[in-house]
Amino acid sequence: MAVYTHLGAEDLARLIAEYDVGELVSAKGIAEGVSNSNWLIETTRARYILTMYERRIDPADLPFFLGLLDHLSDANCPVPRTIHDRSGAAWRKIDDKAVALIEFLPGVSPTTPNPAQLRAVGVALAQTHLAAQGFPMTRANDLGPPQTLAMLVQCGRDALALIDPELPAVLALGDGIVASWPSDLPASIIHSDLFPDNVLMLGDRVTGMIDFYFACSGAMAYDLAVTHAAWCFDQSGRRNYAELGKALIEGYESLRPLSESERTALPSLAQGACLRFIASRAQDWLDTPADALVRRKDPMDFMRRLEFYRANGQSAFT
Amino acid sequence: MAVYTHLGAEDLARLIAEYDVGELVSAKGIAEGVSNSNWLIETTRARYILTMYERRIDPADLPFFLGLLDHLSDANCPVPRTIHDRSGAAWRKIDDKAVALIEFLPGVSPTTPNPAQLRAVGVALAQTHLAAQGFPMTRANDLGPPQTLAMLVQCGRDALALIDPELPAVLALGDGIVASWPSDLPASIIHSDLFPDNVLMLGDRVTGMIDFYFACSGAMAYDLAVTHAAWCFDQSGRRNYAELGKALIEGYESLRPLSESERTALPSLAQGACLRFIASRAQDWLDTPADALVRRKDPMDFMRRLEFYRANGQSAFT
Numbered sequence: 274m275a276v277y278t279h280l281g282a283e284d285l286a287r288l289i290a291e292y293d294v295g296e297l298v299s300a301k302g303i304a305e306g307v308s309n310s311n312w313l314i315e316t317t318r319a320r321y322i323l324t325m326y327e328r329r330i331d332p333a334d335l336p337f338f339l340g341l342l343d344h345l346s347d348a349n350c351p352v353p354r355t356i357h358d359r360s361g362a363a364w365r366k367i368d369d370k371a372v373a374l375i376e377f378l379p380g381v382s383p384t385t386p387n388p389a390q391l392r393a394v395g396v397a398l399a400q401t402h403l404a405a406q407g408f409p410m411t412r413a414n415d416l417g418p419p420q421t422l423a424m425l426v427q428c429g430r431d432a433l434a435l436i437d438p439e440l441p442a443v444l445a446l447g448d449g450i451v452a453s454w455p456s457d458l459p460a461s462i463i464h465s466d467l468f469p470d471n472v473l474m475l476g477d478r479v480t481g482m483i484d485f486y487f488a489c490s491g492a493m494a495y496d497l498a499v500t501h502a503a504w505c506f507d508q509s510g511r512r513n514y515a516e517l518g519k520a521l522i523e524g525y526e527s528l529r530p531l532s533e534s535e536r537t538a539l540p541s542l543a544q545g546a547c548l549r550f551i552a553s554r555a556q557d558w559l560d561t562p563a564d565a566l567v568r569r570k571d572p573m574d575f576m577r578r579l580e581f582y583r584a585n586g587q588s589a590f591t
Numbered sequence: 592m593a594v595y596t597h598l599g600a601e602d603l604a605r606l607i608a609e610y611d612v613g614e615l616v617s618a619k620g621i622a623e624g625v626s627n628s629n630w631l632i633e634t635t636r637a638r639y640i641l642t643m644y645e646r647r648i649d650p651a652d653l654p655f656f657l658g659l660l661d662h663l664s665d666a667n668c669p670v671p672r673t674i675h676d677r678s679g680a681a682w683r684k685i686d687d688k689a690v691a692l693i694e695f696l697p698g699v700s701p702t703t704p705n706p707a708q709l710r711a712v713g714v715a716l717a718q719t720h721l722a723a724q725g726f727p728m729t730r731a732n733d734l735g736p737p738q739t740l741a742m743l744v745q746c747g748r749d750a751l752a753l754i755d756p757e758l759p760a761v762l763a764l765g766d767g768i769v770a771s772w773p774s775d776l777p778a779s780i781i782h783s784d785l786f787p788d789n790v791l792m793l794g795d796r797v798t799g800m801i802d803f804y805f806a807c808s809g810a811m812a813y814d815l816a817v818t819h820a821a822w823c824f825d826q827s828g829r830r831n832y833a834e835l836g837k838a839l840i841e842g843y844e845s846l847r848p849l850s851e852s853e854r855t856a857l858p859s860l861a862q863g864a865c866l867r868f869i870a871s872r873a874q875d876w877l878d879t880p881a882d883a884l885v886r887r888k889d890p891m892d893f894m895r896r897l898e899f900y901r902a903n904g905q906s907a908f909t
Contacts, residue, residue, distance in 0.1 A: 281702030282792075298697045298793065301631050304620035313619050313631060315697065379616045379633065384599030474600075475616065 278310050278325055284367065285314070285323075291358045291365060292374055294318055305470075308486070313377065320377035321356060325370050330486055332371045337412045338485055339363040339373055341405065341462060346376075348404035351397055351479050353378050378481035380473025386504060388520035389477040395524025397479040398467065398500055402493045403529055405462035414465065414489040418454050418545045421552035422447035428555050436558050437573050443551050446579060450545050455492070455538040463496035464488055468503040494535035497525055498542035501590070502550070502578050518590060539590045540582055547579035596628050596643055602685065603632070603641075609676045609683060610692055612636055623788075626804070631695065638695035639674060643688050648804055650689045655730045656803055657681040657691055659723065659780060664694075666722035669715055669797050671696050696799030698791025704822060706838035707795040713842025715797040716785065716818055720811045721847055723780035732783065732807040736772050736863045739870035740765035746873050754876055755891050761869055764897060768863050773810070773856040781814035782806055786821040812853035815843055816860035819908070820868070820896050836908060858904045865897035 280288075282300070289297045295318030303311045303322075308329035314321045326332065340363070345352040353376035355363045364373040383390055425433065425443055433440040464471070466487040473481035505517040525531075531539075554572035561569050582589055598606075600618070607615045613636030621629045621640075626647035632639045644650065658681070663670040671694035673681045682691040701708055743751065743761055751758040782789070784805040791799035823835040843849075849857075872890035879887050900907050 282699035283701070283703055285699065297699060299695075299791075300699050301619070302622035303631070304622055313621070381600035381603065381615060381618050383601070385601055473617075 278327065278370065280310075280312065280325070280367070285312070288323075288365070288367065288372065289314065289316060289374075292356055293359055294321065294356060294374070314374070322353070322375045322377055323372060324375060325367070325372045327370065334412065335364050335371060335373070337410045338488060340410060341408055341485055341488055342375070344408045345401055345404050348400075348407075350401045350404050351378070351473075351481050352401065352485075353481060353483060378473055378483070380475050380480035382469045382472060383474055384469065386469060386517065387477075388516045390474060391504060391517045391520040392524035392527075393474070393477050393479045394467070394472060394500065394504065395497075395521040395526075396528055397472075397482055398464070398496060399525045399528035401464065401482065402461045402496065408462050411490045412462075412488065414463075414491045416465070416487065416489075416549050416553070417491075418447065418451045418548055421549045422451055424552040424556055425548075428552075428559055432559055433555060436555060437576070440551075440555065440572060440576060443548070443576060443579070446544070446583070447548050450541065450548050453541055454545060455534070455541055458492035458494050458535055458538060459532065460491060461493050462488055463491040463493060463499075465491060465496055465499055467496065467500045492535075492538075492542070493529070494531060494538055495542045495545065497522070497531075498539055499546040499549075501539075502543050502546045502575070502582075506574075506578055506581070522590060536590075537587075540586045543582040543589065544579055547575045547582065550575040551579065596645065596688065598628075598630065598643070598685070603630070606641075606683065606685065606690065607632065607634060607692075610674055611677055612639065612674060612692070632692070640671070640693045640695055641690060642693060643685070643690045645688065652730065653682050653689060653691070655728045656806065658728060659726055659803055659806055660693070662726045663719055663722050666718075666725075668719045668722050669696070669791075669799050670719065670803075671799060671801060696791055696801070698793050698798035700787050700790055701792055702787065704787060704835065705795075706834045708792060709822060709835045709838040710842035710845075711792070711795050711797045712785070712790060712818065712822065713815075713839040713844075714846055715790075715800055716782070716814060717843045717846035719782065719800065720779045720814065726780055730780075730807045732781075732809045734783070734805065734807075734867050734871070735809075736765065736769045736866055739867045740769055742870040742874055743866075746870075746877055750877055751873060754873060755894070758869075758873065758890060758894060761866070761894060761897070764862070764901070765866050768859065768866050771859055772863060773852070773859055776810035776812050776853055776856060777850065778809060779811050780806055781809040781811060781817075783809060783814055783817055785814065785818045810853075810856075810860070811847070812849060812856055813860045813863065815840070815849075816857055817864040817867075819857075820861050820864045820893070820900075824892075824896050824899070840908060854908070855905075857908045858900055861900040861907065862897055865893045865900065868893040869897065 285300050286297045295316035297316055299315040301313045303313050305311050309327055310325040312323040314323050339355040342352055342355045346354040356374040357363055364371045430441045471484045501518055501521055551572045554570045558569050603618050604615045613634035615634055617633040619631045621631050623629050627645055628643040630641040632641050657673040660670055660673045664672040674692040675681055682689045748759045789802045819836055869890045872888045876887050
């Protein structure tokens with residue numbers, strides 16, 4: 274969470290004038306996004322999120338990410354629309370950095386979600402999966418099990434052990450996950466990072482799914498497994514309430530029932546999801562100095578979830 | 592700029608329910624304030640800034656700071672009002688930290704201000720000085736020249752030289768500033784930190800003066816000198832445009848003409864202002880690891896301004 278670039282009032286006013294959105298009234302740098310700078314912009318007409326793409330995001334992917342928002346938004350998914358400038362462009366450049374103006378959506382991210390909220394998240398996820406099947410672009414998932422296992426191998430057993438003595442066990446588990454990774458599951462464009470931080474809600478209603486910058490082509494059931502792993506556990510890695518997972522899947526299936534092969538694959542998919550977050554967190558941990566002002570996310574949170582999914586198999590989802 | 596504390600949606604909704612402000616619609620941590628965490632809060636009724644006092648601010652000072660906002664706001668100064676909770680309290684506690692809900696004001700902070708904007712800032716500053724004379728509380732300035740010189744002495748000549756070889760010269764200059772510090776100038780409550788960051792504007796109009804957490808009892812002309820030093824120079828320490836300072840003082844005097852003794856004191860007061868910012872920046876510089884993600888402010892910016900005021904005397908203000 275950070276604002277990496279200073280944008281002065283005059284820069285912002287000049288930028289906003291390139292869009293048909295009224296005049297600049299207020300701009301606050303907001304503490305969201307780890308690879309972008311973001312501002313909450315108010316104009317005489319409405320509010321917007323201005324995103325500056327700082328790193329990790331390849332500008333060549335912007336047509337995919339920003340086009341996807343428009344596609345999903347056109348299908349009435351709770352997803353912010355990209356605001357196009359007066360020439361129709363979905364993004365512009367300030368100096369050498371790409372920026373996009375995105376619709377502001379109300380809502381707050383729940384930290385202790387209830388089953389009714391999980392159900393709504395399941396519905397919204399299924400809705401985007403169905404709508405995204407009509408999206409004409411594709412994008413490879415560069416954070417699948419083979420890639421994330423390779424990230425962990427590159428970290429090295431010794432470095433992983435420095436984070437936590439139990440962490441290197443992930444390497445052997447990762448081999449198993451890669452070897453038994455299900456293929457040929459029904460695919461669409463998936464969010465692949467739908468943590469509570471990326472969902473805005475008002476009460477039990479999903480008002481916004483945001484931060485699609487890991488979206489890619491992939492198995493829809495994998496996205497459901499990611500969401501299960503991200504929402505249904507507390508800090509200690511034990512499943513908070515069996516009802517949360519049940520409500521998520523029920524909500525999902527109310528719009529898009531899982532096939533038998535998808536249901537069978539869920540335990541493996543969930544372990545693959547854990548591997549992916551263990552890998553990115555371990556890498557970030559090792560890249561971030563211990564005294565930096567950024568809170569490091571503990572990879573062990575997902576090590577415990579991985580163990581839970583291994584131990585409970587299919588019963589983790591019923 | 593940071594958000595030091597995580598406040599969940601449920602914590603925020605519970606807090607907002609203690610105020611008669613409608614229901615929570617949105618909350619974004621914003622990258623403002625160095626000693627506080629801040630959120631831009633939207634309710635079904637309006638927008639607000641929620642401030643959590645993290646450090647540097649003594650909770651015993653909150654009646655002064657928050658009462659001052661109400662007093663100035665009652666006098667139609669462009670200052671955000673403190674929102675009181677249903678019991679009438681100006682601040683509450685979450686865990687062991689004080690929080691206050693403050694009116695949101697539109698506007699953006701200029702980075703390359705023009706003379707018309709400086710004039711408006713001068714008017715707004717004079718307006719608050721006059722209005723604050725009726726405020727019944729006082730607060731000692733703990734960042735006057737004796738204290739800030741002591742801070743620099745404590746940093747030590749060697750440490751200052753590590754920041755910049757020319758910086759230790761501030762110690763001898765500081766002795767002179769303390770020795771010739773003007774007394775008995777007309778006093779009020781002063782902002783004492785009115786940098787562009789702390790002023791919101793729409794066009795040439797001041798819509799908000801914010802961040803009164805250094806406000807204290809003091810000479811009004813000192814506050815004008817602080818504002819002059821903060822607004823009228825570019826990065827290189829040379830005065831951007833003589834017109835900026837002239838417009839600031841003209842605006843100020845349109846509401847509150849300076850006395851002869853105040854005008855005579857301006858060069859000394861401005862040097863004292865520079866000493867204060869050199870001291871706090873040098874201390875922050877030495878306290879902040881070079882690889883931290885926080886941008887350190889260079890004390891030399893104000894060393895150059897101090898030299899400018901020494902060299903130009905009264906003509907720096909005409």
